[in-house]
Amino acid sequence: METKAPSNLASSQNPKSSITKSVSNNRDFLNHLEAYLAKRDGVDKLLKISRYATRIILASSLLPETLTLNRRLKSFESSVGVSRKAFRLGKFVQDLNALRNTCFDSKEDVILSIIAYGGEGLYMFIEQFVWFVKSGLIDAKHSRNLQKISAWAEFVGYIGSISLKIRDLKRINEDESRLLSTIEISISRGLKYDEEAKKIQKMKEKRLMKRLSIVQDLADGLMALADIRDGKGRLSGPLLMSSAGLLSALISAHKNWLSC
Numbered sequence: 001m002e003t004k005a006p007s008n009l010a011s012s013q014n015p016k017s018s019i020t021k022s023v024s025n026n027r028d029f030l031n032h033l034e035a036y037l038a039k040r041d042g043v044d045k046l047l048k049i050s051r052y053a054t055r056i057i058l059a060s061s062l063l064p065e066t067l068t069l070n071r072r073l074k075s076f077e078s079s080v081g082v083s084r085k086a087f088r089l090g091k092f093v094q095d096l097n098a099l100r101n102t103c104f105d106s107k108e109d110v111i112l113s114i115i116a117y118g119g120e121g122l123y124m125f126i127e128q129f130v131w132f133v134k135s136g137l138i139d140a141k142h143s144r145n146l147q148k149i150s151a152w153a154e155f156v157g158y159i160g161s162i163s164l165k166i167r168d169l170k171r172i173n174e175d176e177s178r179l180l181s182t183i184e185i186s187i188s189r190g191l192k193y194d195e196e197a198k199k200i201q202k203m204k205e206k207r208l209m210k211r212l213s214i215v216q217d218l219a220d221g222l223m224a225l226a227d228i229r230d231g232k233g234r235l236s237g238p239l240l241m242s243s244a245g246l247l248s249a250l251i252s253a254h255k256n257w258l259s260c
Contacts, residue, residue, distance in 0.1 A: 032260070035260045036260050041252070042253075042256050042257075042260065043087065044087040045249055047080050047084050048248075048252070049246065049250065050080060051081060051084070051245070052242050052245035052246040052249055054076060054077045055238070055245065056239065056242040058073055058077065058242075059237075059239040059241075059242050060239060082134045085128075085130060088124050088127045089128055089131070091124045092122070092124035092125040094124075095117045095118075095120050095121030096121055099114065099117035108167075109164070109167070112160050112163045112167070115157070115159065115163075116157055116160030116164055117157070118157070119154065119155075119156035120153075120157035120158075120161070122149075122153035123153040126146055126149050126150040126153060129142075130146050147227065148228070152228060154221075154224040154227075155221060155225055158217045158218075158220055158221035158224060161217050162214055162217045162218065165210055165217070172206060173207075176204075179199055182196055183196050209258075212251050212255070213255070215251060216247070216248045219245070219247050219248040219251075220244075222240075222241070223244055223248075
């Protein structure tokens with residue numbers, strides 16, 4: 001879920017800022033990796049990739065149940081799952097700020113933003129207590145109720161998030177259509193359209209990332225639905241859920257890598 005941030009005119013007019021940005025974009029792999037690992041989300045997504053990759057191995061029955069490696073992988077997967085919950089401590093504040101700083105264009109945006117950020121924020125808040133249960137600080141008898149509330153909040157949040165992103169895609173397509181019309185007029189008049197062409201390229205990149213975000217939300221939403229149904233029913237198989245989790249983790253890791 002993304003918020004609209006105001007453009008920073010001061011930095012765009014500052015030559016020193018432009019030079020710094022250029023150097024930042026040309027940094028080598030290890031420097032980029034260091035910046036990525038310095039982020040909470042960066043480490044969390046690497047843990048998520050390792051967890052769901054392990055789950056795929058276990059769900060595909062590639063290893064015999066009696067094999068020692070199989071037991072170790074199960075222990076590793078469980079440990080990583082608990083570790084990831086620790087990374088969610090205080091993360092609900094991010095959703096509160098995102099909701100507070102979002103620019104609303106309509107009443108529909110207000111409602112969908114409350115559903116999206118409110119649902120995810122509640123999910124992140126409850127996950128703190130789920131971690132307390134897993135770590136033994138809170139009695140395990142509360143585990144089931146907490147996990148149910150967490151799963152429902154997450155699922156509702158993804159419904160709002162997907163709806164917002166679909167609306168954003170429509171806006172991007174409308175803006176692109178207007179720019180294409182401008183380019184056609186410029187061509188007919190023999191004028192240059194370099195700036196418009198650059199904007200269209202940026203729109204294409206933004207549209208691709210938005211589509212990937214929708215795919216990620218669909219994968220995570222499918223897993224939340226499986227949690228609500230206790231892993232029963234259709235579209236709740238271990239291999240499918242593990243694959244959805246890995247897909248979501250790879251998309252999120254890619255977005256975080258580009259943003260740092």
